[in-house]
Amino acid sequence: MAEVAAKAGVSSQTVSRVANNRDNVDEATRAKVLAAMQALGYRPNAAARALVTGKFGALGVVSFDVGAHGNARTLAAIAEAAREAGFSVNFMGVRAQTEAAVRQAFRHLTLQSVDGIVLIESQMLDTSSLHLPANMPVVVADGDTGHQYPNVDFDQARGTRSVVGHLLELGHRTVYHLSGPHDSFAAQRRAAAWEHTLVAAGAPVRPVLYGDWTAESGYLAGRTLAQIPDVTAVFAANDQMALGVLRALHEAGRTVPDEISVAGFDDVPEARFFEPPLTTVHQDFDIVGRHCVTLLLEQIERRSGGPGKLTVEPTLVVRASTAPPSGAGER
Known part of the structure; x- marks a missing residue:
């Protein structure tokens, strides 16, 4: 960051503001910093950013049968809504339709340092026996969580x-x-x-x-x-x-x-x-995917902590x- 600041002729704080996409930087300065970043091959350090912000900038998705129309459309909508919110998406497909397979997928995503996880359930699971990671924000799409996790589904x-x-x-x-x-x-x-x-x-x-x-x-x-x-x-x-x-x-x-x-x-x-x-x-699976991201971000930002349900009306x-x-x- 210091090298970028020196090449662009700005302070390290300005480079940090540009790297974090803050809006309190004028466009001419932003352009100089971005050009310096490109010239030097600068990439923000995700671990360092997480220490400062408390967020990793990534969401996880666990799903059965991603080839199914509904699951594929929901996943695409989640990815788009996450990108717009400044998050990337890590996906884990689950072949075995069991609680053990889902727990393993959650463990993998936790090791990849995600801020929250969407479970596109589809098949019936006993969510009370999943024992998912404590304090991990979770939203379930197309399932029945027994009010244990926030849920998004069609009527x-x-x-x-x-x-x-x-x-x-x-x-x-x-x-x-x-x-x-x-x-x-x-x-x-x-x-x-x-x-x-x-x-x-x-x-x-x-x-x-x-x-x-x-x-x-x-x-x-x-x-x-x-x-x-x-x-x-x-x-x-x-x-x-x-x-x-x-x-x-x-x-x-x-x-x-x-x-x-x-x-x-x-x-x-x-x-x-x-x-x-x-x-x-x-x-409208796009709406379902976007609602999933909205509920997940509310948990991540501590604006909501309890179970909730969003229902999308079909036509x-x-x-x-x-x-x-x-x-x-x-x-």
Whole structure:
């Protein structure tokens, strides 16, 4: 820092203010200091900065299956919001969906000197047995923390009610459901809201089919649905499984939406290009990621210390894959 100060003809305090992106430096001086830094190859010492500020300038993220649409979008939003706040992001992917694997990921991130961690849970965990590092700020996305940690999630019940209600209002006597895995919070909440909506409307509740969020599992379930005579409406718990259902119905000669209406959940970018374009529930994962960073920074800056919950409202997007029952499929 002294060498940078000498080359730029300023004080070391001025170099420190520029390095820490303070605004009490005029632009001409800032430009000279930045040019000196570049010429000398100066990099701020993270350890020294942490001693002064009490912060490492990094956030950690732990997630299952980063290839999943929701997890990937949430992670991207966290990274962008963290960058805007002056933080970098260290990511740890977890293959084994166990409490032990999550504890290990947290230990690795703690050794990397992060200021706080976001857990994108997705699969069900016993957070009471995680025994995460004491005094480490933690926020959970897409999970159920039992009020142990601040939480950000979509209103899964509201989104499900909107799509199932839409199908019932079109005149369908009932709605079949293709759920996600048993160990998924989102799948459980959507299945429960589907059943509650049907019961409240006095509609028959048919047995649930289960998939694993993939289009292949939707295709296999769709082959079963295609053989059930009274199916006129199907709600798949995500868009990828809905895509598989569409393919299976097409192969079986069951037209969509003339004979069977199909709806999904998530509103992936490709959903409007399905054939037919898919009715679905839009989830804004960018908002979830940004809320995660906001709650984490509040803990880091000691503006909030207790558990809290932020709920993001999803919205129904009606496209051409749903219509009133008609023709041979109407019951």
